[in-house]
Amino acid sequence: MRYLPKSPAEREEMLRQIGVESINDLFSTIPAEYRLNRDLCVPRQMAESEIIEYFKAAAAETANGYASFLGAGAYRHYRPVIIDSLVQRGEFLTSYTPYQAEITQGTLQAIFEFQTMICELTGMEIANASMYDGSTGAAEAMMMAVRITGRREVLAAETVHPEYREVMRTYAQHQGLPATRIGYGVDGRIDMGQLAEKLNEDTACVVVQSPNFFGIVEDIPAIAELTHSKGAMLIVSIAEAVSLGIMRPPAEADIVSMEAQSFGVALSYGGPYCGVIASKEKYLRQMPGRLCGETTDSEGRRGFVLTLATREQHIRREKATSNICTNQALVALMATIFLTVYGKEGIRELALQNLAKAQYAAQALSGAPGVKLLFAGTPRFHEFVLQTEESADELSARLLEHKIIGGLSLKKWYPELGNATLWCATELNKREEIDRAAVVVTAQAETISNAQQARSTTYNNKSFSGICF
Amino acid sequence: MATTVQDAQQAEDKGRKFAGIRTKVSSHLSQNEALVFEKSSPGKKGYKLPTLDVPEVDASAVLGGAVRKDAGCLPELSEIEIIRHFTRLSTWNYAIDLGMYPLGSCTMKYNPRVNEFVSRIEGIAEAHPYQPESLSQGALKVIRQLQDCLLDITGMDAITLQPAAGAHGEFTGILLVRAYHQSKGNPRRKILIPDSAHGTNPATAAQCGYEVQNLKSNALGMVDLAALEQMVDEDTAALMLTNPSTIGVFEAEIHKVAEILHAKGALLYMDGANMNALVGKTRPGDFGVDVMHLNLHKTFSTPHGGGGPGSGPVACKKMLEPFLPTPIVEKAPDGSLRFNYDRPQSVGRVRMFYGNFGMFVRALAYILANGPDGLRQTTEDAVLNANYIRKNLEDTLELPFKTPTLHEVCFSDRRQAAKGIKTGDMAKRLIDYGFHPYTVSFPHIVSGALMIEPTESESVEELDLFIDAMKQIAREAEENPELILSAPHATRISRLDEVGAARRPVLRWKPKAE
Incomplete structure (x- = not known):
């Protein structure tokens, strides 16, 4: 086996020195009836070239070569090449959690830089060294608020990512925390009237997302004012981190829970991504996860250490702020490199491009009769909701014929919106593909209108798409 | 024979009464590097965006009051400076790629590079979690194949790959336990945890709303069956057990542990942190475990990356299957794979999407590279290495438990502590010899523990250097x-x-006040 650095003779010699006859003698403490006396049922040993073939074959059975307008919590952004060059350095890739500070200053300084960048972007005073992802981060932020306020109830906007809410529910139910959903208004924003109604003396926190699941920018200052007036905490969840390049930071929040996948992290079919929690400094002792702090060595040189570990499971055990141990360090490093590449100006320029693409796409795609841009008047970042006469499945099937993955159907989570799809356009969506998608969407919309008058045949439909392509 | 380099080191150490010979390392230039913010200057750029092919927009007009004025202190650097910055930082780290990393219970094994390569193949790295299932069959096959492998390795009936790390797997596993008891009418109140357990175990139990009761280990460092029998009652939901334990000992009477629990309707949870001692040799599902988690970043070679990402699949017996997080992957009547979200008894989601898919790819690549013979040989070599260290250091360091051990060995600093030298001090000195320290002061059942797990990835040469270093430190x-x-x-x-x-x-970091 090529990963194992021993010859048969060396193994024999080691056994002799240990003083046993055979390797199985070292496993004698396992009762005989539980020893496995057969080969495991896993595929036979493969050569490296075969492994690569296996995964290339798997990769070929995915959406390679399709134009995609999917977002909804996982965003397609360009990943500068140097991210992978740097994170694949063995010194980063194959290092452990930096508990031994003297020989892990590289990881520690990078975490410190990450924490600083997150604070800068979110308008918070402190940030941790990462959580698993945006969904578990939101759940941990919610529990943090429960600990701080001593209250029990959690209010979450229906426009928070539905899967984030599912995770929050999983965490809340076994803590016996009452969780209440706050609906949205015709503008796609949280229903402030309903929020005012539901807020009470037992509300620990209000959780909103901005831009929200529909891509709409929430009015954070107004939500904060209302939430704070009842003594509750405001948690702002951010699923699309690039939005912070052009959107004002949610500085009125008490806790910000962010998914940093957009900062140079591959989509990778949903993970690994990178959650992070940021907050006001006064909540430091209730922060879950690792924190890196600056200090000095015995000769006064600057250095970094993991600090305030008395919050954590390995010290505090059942009284810890969270059970989290392994986090997403290497992914946080990707984000740090990404933010260094784009920097102060680049992140703004990047966000502006996203804004422009989405504005263009929303207009192009909603141009036809029978296609409606929902929540059209409200500020949004790079996602938008289209409502069509055609069902989302039919629309998707037609787009796929043109090698386009259209917007995500919202039926499962928001049936009240009818045939609604959530679209996303980033800097990677070319105008040409937006136009192409628009033609397909518009074509059918017009065909449906025509069909209602003339009951035209599929033949007609076919010839129409023939003209376009 | 001392080489020139060693002579130089001896000279460097002159004036000290005794300084060992550091065969593995010599000094090397280490570049200084400021924080990235301190290197920034306005106008430098490390990026170039493509030309915008749609009309520009006025952000203030689109976003109104929500528009941002500036992005604060984000740095501005050129590409070469960024490369140097992070490369210099990287050289300040110790890593498996540089040498043995004997952290007990952390399984710091070689991270194969083909794993990294295949995880970056376009159709894998670029796959969107919401792309249609018809265009995700390759990804679903990877999930399914890994699940099948892990099920046979553990001897369990069902599995979820959704948890993002070991502690998250524990959380999921205990939620399954809770849902199971709840389905029988009572979630029960307490979880038993041995005093030798990882801190995540009690933290997890508390997070799932359970009361933690500590179970004392017996004189051999194992589960005290008599104490267990006394503690288990109808209010016990489960015992969370690490096997082999955190001192590397296989619980020889594990089946009795399971019997005692099962007799009262309680379940046996196994923390799979130490699975590297068992793969291909024995299966938790066969010795009475009801539910367990695995750490793909330990046993299955996905990189630790300075603290993550990990992946913590949870495998369980049939009766817990209905409670697994949604969605699960299943075969459709037409033979294709799909997600099933319709699971009324599920504990719910523990993470968005399907888990750390990129880690599944790496773990599967590792399994394929090994095959059944390689996996067994890996386990055997891991145990061989640990026992070799044990044999060669048992005269130098105190071995508190004489019980045979598998993949790790736990010494105590008792002899050195008499001279005022604690385990943490020796660990720091080990750094000078070119090694990462072992696990310090854990588990708590050993006073001044030095917990050493070499893994299978170390050659005899590296092991001998380590043994030699430990002996010199003792001297x-x-x-x-x-x-x-x-x-x-x-x-x-x-x-x-x-x-x-x-x-x-x-x-x-904060900018200096002007």
Whole structure:
């Protein structure tokens, strides 16, 4: 086996020195009836070239070569090449959690830089060294608020990512925390009237997302004012981190829970991504996860250490702020490199491009009769909701014929919106593909209108798409 | 024979009464590097965006009051400076790629590079979690194949790959336990946890709303069956057990542990942190475990990356299957794979999407590279290496439990502590010899623990260097304890003021006030 650095003779010699006859003698403490006396049922040993073939074959059975307008919590952004060059350095890739500070200053300084960048972007005073992802981060932020306020109830906007809410529910139910959903208004924003109604003396926190699941920018200052007036905490969840390049930071929040996948992290079919929690400094002792702090060595040189570990499971055990141990360090490093590449100006320029693409796409795609841009008047970042006469499945099937993955159907989570799809356009969506998608969407919309008058045949439909392509 | 380099080191160490010969390392230039913010200057760029092919927009017009004025202190650097910055930082780290990383219970094994390669193949790295299932069959096959492998390795009936790390797997596993008891009418109240357990176990139990009861280990460092029998009652939801234990001992009477629990309707949870001792040799599902988690970043070679990402699949017996997180992957009647979200008894989601898919790819690549023979040989070599270290150091260090051990060995600092040298001090001195320290002061059942897990990835040469270093440190403890107490001497910084860091936390850089 090529990963194992021993010859048969060396193994024999080691056994002799240990003083046993055979390797199985070292496993004698396992009762005989539980020893496995057969080969495991896993595929036979493969050569490296075969492994690569296996995964290339798997990769070929995915959406390679399709134009995609999917977002909804996982965003397609360009990943500068140097991210992978740097994170694949063995010194980063194959290092452990930096508990031994003297020989892990590289990881520690990078975490410190990450924490600083997150604070800068979110308008918070402190940030941790990462959580698993945006969904578990939101759940941990919610529990943090429960600990701080001593209250029990959690209010979450229906426009928070539905899967984030599912995770929050999983965490809340076994803590016996009452969780209440706050609906949205015709503008796609949280229903402030309903929020005012539901807020009470037992509300620990209000959780909103901005831009929200529909891509709409929430009015954070107004939500904060209302939430704070009842003594509750405001948690702002951010699923699309690039939005912070052009959107004002949610500085009125008490806790910000962010998914940093957009900062140079591959989509990778949903993970690994990178959650992070940021907050006001006064909540430091209730922060879950690792924190890196600056200090000095015995000769006064600057250095970094993991600090305030008395919050954590390995010290505090059942009284810890969270059970989290392994986090997403290497992914946080990707984000740090990404933010260094784009920097102060680049992140703004990047966000502006996203804004422009989405504005263009929303207009192009909603141009036809029978296609409606929902929540059209409200500020949004790079996602938008289209409502069509055609069902989302039919629309998707037609787009796929043109090698386009259209917007995500919202039926499962928001049936009240009818045939609604959530679209996303980033800097990677070319105008040409937006136009192409628009033609397909518009074509059918017009065909449906025509069909209602003339009951035209599929033949007609076919010839129409023939003209376009 | 001392080489020239070693002579130089001896000279460097002159004035000290005894200094060992550091065969593995010599000194090397280490570049200084400021924080990235301190290197920034306005107008430098490390990026170039493509030309915008749609009309520009006025952000203030689109976003109104929500528009941002500026992005604060994000740095501005050119690409070469960014490469140097992070490359220089990287050289300050120790890593598996540089040498043995004997952290007990962390399984710091070689991280194969083909894993990294295949995880970056376009159709894998670029796959969107919401792309249609018809265009995700390759990804679903990877999930399914890994699940099948892990099920046979563990001997369990059902599995979820959704948890993002070991502790998250524990959380999921205990939620399954809770849902199971709830389905029988009562979630029960307490979870038993041995005093030798990882801190995540009690933290997890508490997070799932359980009361934690500590179970004392017996004189051999194993589960005290009599104590267990007394503690288990109809209010016990489960026992969370690490097997082999955190001192590397296989619970020889594990089946009795399971029987005692099952007799009262309680379940046996196994923390799979130490699965590297068992793969291909025995299966938890066969010796009575009801539910367990695996750490793909330990046993299955996905990189630790300076603290993550991990992946913590949870495998369970049939009766727990209905409670697994949604969605699960299943075969459709037409033979294709799909997600099933319709699981009324599920504990719910523990993470968005399907888990750390990129880690599934790497773990599967590792399994394929090994095959059944390689996996078994890996386990055997891991156990062989640990026993080789044990044999060669048992005269030097105190071995508190004489019980045979598998993939790790736990010594105590008792002999050295008599001279004022603690496990943490020897660990720091080990750095000077070119090794990452072992696990310090854990598990708590051993006073001054030195917990050593070499993994299968170490050659005899590297093991001998490590053994030699430990022996020299033990000698230094006798002859010149001060040398150890002030270690490390060879690093770019010396021991850091951790107390100061916690008392006056500085958790971010701030621009100097003008």
